[in-house]
Amino acid sequence: MTGAAAPALQLRGLSKRFGATVAVDRLDLDIPAGSFYGVVGPNGAGKTTTLSMATGLLRPDAGSVGVLGINLWSRPAEAKALLGVLPDGLHTFDRLTGAELISYAGRLRGLDRATVRARRDDLLAALDLADAASTLVMDYSAGMTKKIGLACALVHAPRVLVLDEPFEAVDPVSGAAIRHLLAGFVEAGGTVVLSSHVMALVERLCDRVAIVGGGRVLAAGTLDQVRAGASLEERFVAWVGGPQERDLAWLRRS
Template identity: 55%
Template sequence: MTQAVRTEGLFKRFGQQVAVAGVNFTVPAGSFAGLVGPNGAGKTTTLSMITGLLRPDGGLAEVGGVDVWRDPVQVKARIGVLPEGLRLFERLSGRELLHYNGRLRGIPKAEVERRAEELLRVMDLTGSADKLVVDYSTGMRKKIGLAAALLHNPAVLFLDEPFEGVDPVSANILTEVLQRYTASGSTVIFSSHVMELVERLCDWVSVMSGGTIVAQGPIDEVRAGRSLNQAFLDLVGVRQGGEEGLTWLGSSSH
């Protein structure tokens, strides 16, 4: 199986703190892959380095067998990105944002307009297409961000926390679009905290903790009979506590 994404010893430090300590991250082409890990595990940093937004201090990152940092033209044409924190051009309307993004990538205007209208319709954003993005709700922002990332039909899609703060209706739309997209053989890689979602959607999972990959593979292998949540807690090594203290909490003390 060919690899859609492969990193080798990817490394990044911020001052004293090592954020990503030699990550070997692989995702087979055509998979719906989840990147899970606790806060501060280095998920965002890893994804930023693979998408060419953050320069690694060491190691290799490849998308479709092409080095991200040596041949950016090829890589950038094949990837779509939805970064964390909803960083979008706030003062454009949703429709204008899609037009801007498509034309920036050199897609002819008529084609951009056609694709944008379809995306807006599928994402259920037609009614708010002419409102400024700054006035969008979280779910709407994630949807317009995904639409922008899909506009040029990338082979690999990177989504950083696409479901964070999204209402169930919007989340449903997002997953439907993504499932359709992977069904055609494209690759989706998304980071998340929500194990149930990863379990439901993904066929490949990578678990990060403390800046390294602690487990990686087809989801059933990583789970090994447990629920993904339990497997994750075991892998990350969580302290099982919460019994001592807090004696006043709850209705028994009244």
């Protein structure tokens, strides 16, 4: 399977262990090209580890990753060229300005100066960062850092975007701009894979979803298939288990 017929991401038997902890356990998942795919799961479910292995950041102990039919770990240069990545909770090269960081990402991808310059300015405007273009990224707020990271992921016009918690700390206005941008990306044939804890957001944006728990895929399919007539949150709780009931009476003043 290659090219248009291949899934945007095909994960087969992915496993990763950290000491005694099994973070991802023989995980299989197909993410169709052209989909807006949500990956949800409780804390510690293995979402970030899975996405790290799917983007070349973490070598799996076992299993394979296909990006539009290209094996990521045996042909990394070709596969990574198709991917745009926004990890969560990692540093950026924050002594560059916002504009320079986008340029950096573009030049790393081998784009010529004129193309980088034009796309940099477009992205800064689209993400409402034009006024902060000359500011060092170390002076950015958390939301601005998230947006500049998204701009870096987009600058080389990838075919598949893998975004870990892309809306975290982003204000509502910028969130709307990002949603608009991502929806346009999918409409144009791109694929977006995002992880989030916000079920309402996933229901609103994604046409497909996977629930991950204990390092495995518990449910996957179209949004309607996974919801099965209930809300995504209800299905999520049903799959991963509800909260432990414990009465914190000491928190109540009277």
